[in-house]
Amino acid sequence: MPYKVQPGVIGCAIRPAIVGRDRSLEEVIYDTTRQALTDAGITMDDVDGIIVACNDQLDGRAISVMMASAAVGGVDRDVLSTPSGSEHAFIMGALRVASGQFRTQLVVAWSPTEASSMPEAERLAADPYFHRRLPLDELSAHALQATALQHAVPGVDDVAAAVLAKNRRHGDLAYPDRSGRATAGPARWPLIAGSTTRPVTGCVALVLATADFIAQRNIAAVAWLHGMGWATEPSFLGDRDLGSAPALQAAAEQAYTEAGITDPLTQLDVVEITDATPYAELLAYEALGLSSRLDWADQVGKGTFSQGGRLPVNLSGGVQTFNPVFCTGLIRLAEIANQVRGHAGAHQQQNARLGLAQAASGFAMQYQAAIVFGRDRDNRGRGART
Incomplete structure (x- = not known):
């Protein structure tokens, strides 16, 4: 470190x-x-x-x-x-x-x-001259991002639907009693009904x-911090390419360098992503180095990121299960900390020793953070899983 x-x-x-x-x-x-x-x-x-x-x-x-x-x-x-x-x-x-x-x-x-x-509360964070007049809230920004990704990646809607179904399955397993489960949020083109959750x-x-x-204190259950990175994109949407996530890529590079991770797909055991929409999760796959957009359909289709797959993502069900808007990023971090501590309960990944949490907030994931936790204090140079 x-x-x-x-x-x-x-x-x-x-x-x-x-x-x-x-x-x-x-x-x-x-x-x-x-x-x-x-x-x-x-x-x-x-x-x-x-x-x-x-x-x-x-x-x-x-x-x-x-x-x-x-x-x-x-x-x-x-x-x-x-x-x-x-x-x-x-x-x-x-x-x-x-x-x-x-x-x-x-x-x-x-x-x-x-x-x-x-939505009105969220619009207060937007600039008063252009974005508030759209009117821009987080759901509108997510919809614009989905549109940009549809234009850049033909057939992405089918992959997004599969990601959504994966997270809903994980949520059913992690929280079977459904107490307080988020209900389907409003649709905003091109986001279809049921692809977002109400706060x-x-x-x-x-x-x-x-x-x-x-x-x-002789504390045994510890999630050691091995790498941490964060970055921010411009607040004005016109200055950004919403079909990519450069801030997350920069944050991930910083976190991976500190943690000694060179191949996240094989070195990590479990990942939590801020999946406000399934399109946001797909962009995170790319920026985190888990899957290029050319491989999204293949890897999602064969269950790479599902429970029991090569690298399970969002075993908690993510935002598609619970959507406490402002604190969902910190929840992703806490979920991974609990995974490596062995305290994740019903959705514990067996022998999770190294995990990554991605937190995104702001309009269309303006703020990005990537945090790597490990069960062992010294985890640098850990090789690929066997």
């Missing part, structure tokens, strides 16, 4: 769909925070700092972190907030631990559905720690 101190994830709490109104948002955040600390085997007294990811527009209030400070245990404790994406909170927390100035960091993100109009309320928390802290 190129960092002064190698961070490890020692605790996770994933609550991808919270149903009912018997708990306030503050209580939901408190409950999730406590679950993560319990999973890590520590108390709030062991937490040196807290990174919060929240979005004022979706929360329907100004400076939402102020509401959450007590719920996350931030009273008389160092608290930072990032409103751009939940995965950015993890990156900030990991860098703080890696700096050697903090033993532990708690990372928490949430996404409520109390805003009267989710749900969700919350997620992770605990990061240094190797010294982990050794002192």
Whole structure:
């Protein structure tokens, strides 16, 4: 690792769909925070700092972190907030631990559905002169991206349908009770009905720690951070080629270099992708070096990325199972951390030792992040799976 101190994830709490109104948002955040600390085997007294990811527009209030400070245990404790994406909170927390100035960091993100109009709330993030007039929200941006990919790759709709079916199958296995499962979202051409999911309320928390802290507490279930990369594309859609994902390619190159990965398809054991649409997942395959667009139909058709395949992708069902919009990126990271820790439950990949999480947020995946976790502290140079 190129960092002064190698961070490890020692605790996770994933609550991808919270149903009912018997708990306030503050209580939901408190409950999730406590679950993560319990999973890590520590108390709030062991937490040196807290990174919060929240979005004022979706929360329907100004400076939402102020509401959450007590719920996350931030009273008389160092608290930072990032409103751009939940995965950015993890990156900030990991860098703080890696700096050697903090033993532990708690990372928490949430996404409520109390805003009267989710599309209107999302449009506030768009530039006021052009994009808001479209009007542009995340679903519109995903539809534009799907259109660009249809133009670039003939026959991509059939492959996208197969990817969608894969993730729905995985979701049925991972969460068979379907409690709080996302329902089919609205269609927006060319996205067909059922290819997106409606937003749900969700919350997620992770605990990061240094190797010294982990050794002192004799913590065995650790997802060690082996590589991390992030990049951003221009906010103006006219300046971008929506039929590709250059920011993700740059993020992946950085993460792979740090982790010593040269052939991700054979070296990785499990992957989580932010599949807001199946077209977004296909673009991620290419940018992550898992499959070129020329091979999409063949590899998806033969089950390469399905459960039991060469490299399972989205064993949790991904966004097609639960869609807590703002925190879904951090959930992808928590899912992979749990996979390498052996804590993934019903959708645990057998002997998952090295995993990749891709998180995307913003209009048409403007923000991209790629994170590699490993069960072993030193995983550099790990060869292909046999």
